[in-house]
Amino acid sequence: MATIKQRIGKNNKITYLIRASLGYANGKHIEKSMTWTPDDKMTKRQIHKELERQAVLFENRCKEECISASVKFKEFVDLWFEEYAKLNLKNTTIDKLYIVSERVCNSIGETPLNKLTARQIQMYINSLAQKGANMKTGAPLSQKTIKNHLGFISGVLNYAVKMEMLPDNICRKISVPKGEAKEKQIYSEEEMIKLLAALESEPIRYKVFFYLLAYSGFRKGEMLGLEWSDVDFDNCIVSVNRTSNHTSRHGTYTDTPKTKGSKPRFPARSLRC
Numbered sequence: 001m002a003t004i005k006q007r008i009g010k011n012n013k014i015t016y017l018i019r020a021s022l023g024y025a026n027g028k029h030i031e032k033s034m035t036w037t038p039d040d041k042m043t044k045r046q047i048h049k050e051l052e053r054q055a056v057l058f059e060n061r062c063k064e065e066c067i068s069a070s071v072k073f074k075e076f077v078d079l080w081f082e083e084y085a086k087l088n089l090k091n092t093t094i095d096k097l098y099i100v101s102e103r104v105c106n107s108i109g110e111t112p113l114n115k116l117t118a119r120q121i122q123m124y125i126n127s128l129a130q131k132g133a134n135m136k137t138g139a140p141l142s143q144k145t146i147k148n149h150l151g152f153i154s155g156v157l158n159y160a161v162k163m164e165m166l167p168d169n170i171c172r173k174i175s176v177p178k179g180e181a182k183e184k185q186i187y188s189e190e191e192m193i194k195l196l197a198a199l200e201s202e203p204i205r206y207k208v209f210f211y212l213l214a215y216s217g218f219r220k221g222e223m224l225g226l227e228w229s230d231v232d233f234d235n236c237i238v239s240v241n242r243t244s245n246h247t248s249r250h251g252t253y254t255d256t257p258k259t260k261g262s263k264p265r266f267p268a269r270s271l272r273c
Contacts (some may be wrong), residue, residue: 002055006033014038016051020059033061061167071165073116073156074109077101080156090255092221092245100152108153113160118173125150129177146176212238221245225254 002214005017036054038047081101085094108116127133128141128149141149149267154171161169187195192214198208213223221243230239246252 002053002059004055006019018051018055018058020062034058061096071113072109073111074105075115076113076160076165077105077109077156080159084159091253092255096148097152100149104149104153113157113166116170117156118170121150121153121171122174125174126177141174143178150174219243221255222257 002018002020005019007017008014009015015035015037017033017035019031021029021031036051038050042050081094081098085097089097104124107127108120111120125146128146129143130140132138133141150171154169157166157169157171160166196207196211196214199210209223212218213220216238218240222240223243224244225240226238227242230241231237232239240257243255243257244252245255
């Protein structure tokens with residue numbers, strides 16, 4: 001429990017010294033204190049009630065700071081992967097986040113959770129928009145990729161807040177630099193016609209695969225996850241019930257579709273194959 005001591009200051013102004021004991025480290029007693037000054041208009045009962053509240057808040061805040069001070073950001077990232085990511089996210093997402101985490105931790109990983117500042121994160125995010133950030137091309141990272149980096153940091157800090165190791169998530173203060181808008185590269189209608197025409201002399205399995213891709217809108221993983229049981233020949237329906245994925249960390253594995261909306265049903269007779 002925090003201790004409270006009344007003091008008389010200048011002009012006989014009454015203040016209260018609140019002390020919180022945080023245990024011992026290296027044989028020394030660790031203690032933090034704060035001064036609280038009541039409003040002149042407060043009654044004795046109001047002062048007593050608010051003083052108790054301030055003492056509890058201060059003691060809890062000190063404990064949170066003490067816990068988070070001993071945990072570096074990169075150490076908490078490891079906990080986040082084990083306690084949250086692996087239980088709630090898909091393997092493909094986790095593998096991508098491991099790649100992002102390596103770069104993030106190389107920059108801010110040594111900083112204790114409670115010492116991490118908005119400016120430190122902002123400087124890291126800004127660096128991703130500079131030339132040379134993309135190690136393959138030497139160009140800046142795309143705005144989408146930069147948002148993924150910030151989203152990862154924010155997700156880790158959100159978990160720290162839920163675990164009562166931080167009071168709030170400072171990523172809300174971070175802005176993502178504007179980047180060049182990149183147009184998504186997709187096949188034109190003419191290009192698709194040429195591609196499908198080039199398949200005429202190929203085995204039927206390749207023709208079916210690419211025709212279904214072209215006319216259904218299935219994702220690659222959804223196509224690779226199709227089984228004969230997913231094809232209803234009587235009603236001409238193809239259903240998506242699973243995906244087949246491959247990552248370097250997990251190898252090839254079967255998973256559920258990306259979202260509930262990823263279970264469309266398409267009439268096979270409209271595929272023209």
